[in-house]
Every structure is written in structure tokens, then in C-alpha cells.
Amino acid sequence: MSFSPQSRVWIYQSNRKFNQTEEVEILQKLSAFTNQWKAHGNELLAKAEIRYGFFIILTVDESQANVTGCSIDSSVRLIKEIEQEYNVDLFNRFNIAYKIDGEVKVQAKEDFETLVNIKQITPETIVFNNMVQNLADLENKWEVAFKDSWHSTVFAHLL
Template sequence: MSFSPQSRVWIYQSDRKFTSVEENQILNKLAAFTNQWKAHGNELLAKAEIRYGFFIILTVDESQAGVTGCSIDSSVRLIKEIENEYHVDLFNRFNIAYRVDDEVKVQGKEDFETLVNIKQVTPETIVFNNMVQTLAELDSKWEVPFKNSWHSSVFAHLL
């Protein structure tokens, strides 16, 4: 199944890494959901994945059927169920994910600011831009150096 580069994506970042057991359980829930996800009765061409143990990514190819407010609401309900069941925070936009070597770390805004201050996070540190909206952007603009990200404008006074 190939998805258009213009497919819409939604990224939900956990505040902690899922265990491998949790990841398998969540992937099963997501697969069951995406297999029956519909918009006004039309089946959506959709998939879900978990990357790095932290990021739930939903993808919908709208060339077949467009996403509606109701279909988005149903996906948000599912993500909230996962949040409650696994005691994770998937909606906090102030949690910032970055990579050190090959390890993904997530910090709150204040702790991240401290890391920038003490140069543990540098302009070259890879951060995750969970605001990307298409598959093409996911591939090219999701993992970017701190200096090229929206994060750098928030923390510009520290650079």
C-alpha cells in the first residue's frame, strides 16, 4: 500500500518511552482502528506506526477520501484512550523531544531550556518537529537540527 507524499499525518508524542509489550498492544489497537476508520461512510486509506518508542504517527491518504471533523474526533478519542490506559501524556506540546546519539529523550520546556543554557542541547542537536502535516514533511522536516527548527525561535535568547 503506497501513500501519497501529500498524505496527512498526525504525530502524538509520549512523555515516556513505551515498553515493547505496550508498543505491541498499542500497535494492535491502532491497526484495528485504522482498518475500520471512515469519513462519512467512506473508508479512509490509513496507517499507524510507532517510531522510536515515543511517537504515534497516524497517516491518511486523502486522495481516496478526505478526513472529516468526525473522523478526526474518533482518532483523538482513541489516542485519549491510549493515554489513559498506559498512563502517558500524548497531548502536551510543551514536552520537547530531541536525540542524543541514537537515543530519543523528552523533556519539559523548563528542563529543555536548562539543557540549552548549559550547552547540552546545541544548535546541531536533532529535535522533532511534531507540527509537520504531510508524509513528505515527515520525511524531510520532522527530524531537524535545533537551529533549523521552530524550537530555536522559542529559545532564541539562549543561543
């Protein structure tokens, strides 16, 4: 099934990498959810995936039915259940994900700031922009060089 580039996306970043067993279990929960996800009785064309073992990504193609506040609430409830069951933090926006040698790492904002300070994070380091809103941006603007990201404005004083 193909999704419109304008499909809405929600990205939830874990503070730690899921192990293989967790990833399989979480994907089963997400799949069961997206298969019956509805908005005002209309089935939503939705999918869920986990990327890099850290990111839960929900995608909804609104060309069939629009997402409603209630349907978004139900997805947030599911993510909170996953958070509790697996003892991870999926809502902390101050955890920053980046890639070093192709490996994803997540640090608290203060630790990330230290890494920028000591030049472990360079302007070329890939960071993740979890604020992307649609599938096109997920594919093109999610993984970006630090210098081209919103992160660089937050940490501009260190560059």
C-alpha cells in the first residue's frame, strides 16, 4: 500500500535502544493498533514502524480519512502504555539523537551540549529532526547535518 508524501507522521524517540525481542513485541502492538485505528468510525490508512531501534514512527494517509483529536489521543495512549511496559522514555523532547559512524546514539540535552563543546558533535554530524510533520519531510528532512538543523540554533553559541 502506498502512502501520499503528505501523510502525517508522528515520531516517538526512545531514550534507549529497544532490544530485538522488545522491537518484535512493540511492532506487534503497533500493527494491531494501526490495523483498527479509526477516526469517527472511518478506518485510517495507517502504518507503524521502528527505525534504528530507537524511533517509533506512526504514519497516517489523510487522503482517505482525517485524523481527529480522539484518534490522536488513542495513539498517544498506546505510546504511553509502551513507555510504561518497556520502561523507556518516549516523550522527552530534551533527549537528542544523532549518528556517529552510522550508529544512532541518544543523549540528554546537557550531555549533547558537552559533546558539541568538545567537538565530538561537528557541524556535519547527522541529527534527527523529530518535528517533521509528513512523510516527504521524514524522507528528506528527518536526518540532517547538525549545521542545517534546528539543533544548531539552540546550540549556536557553541559552534
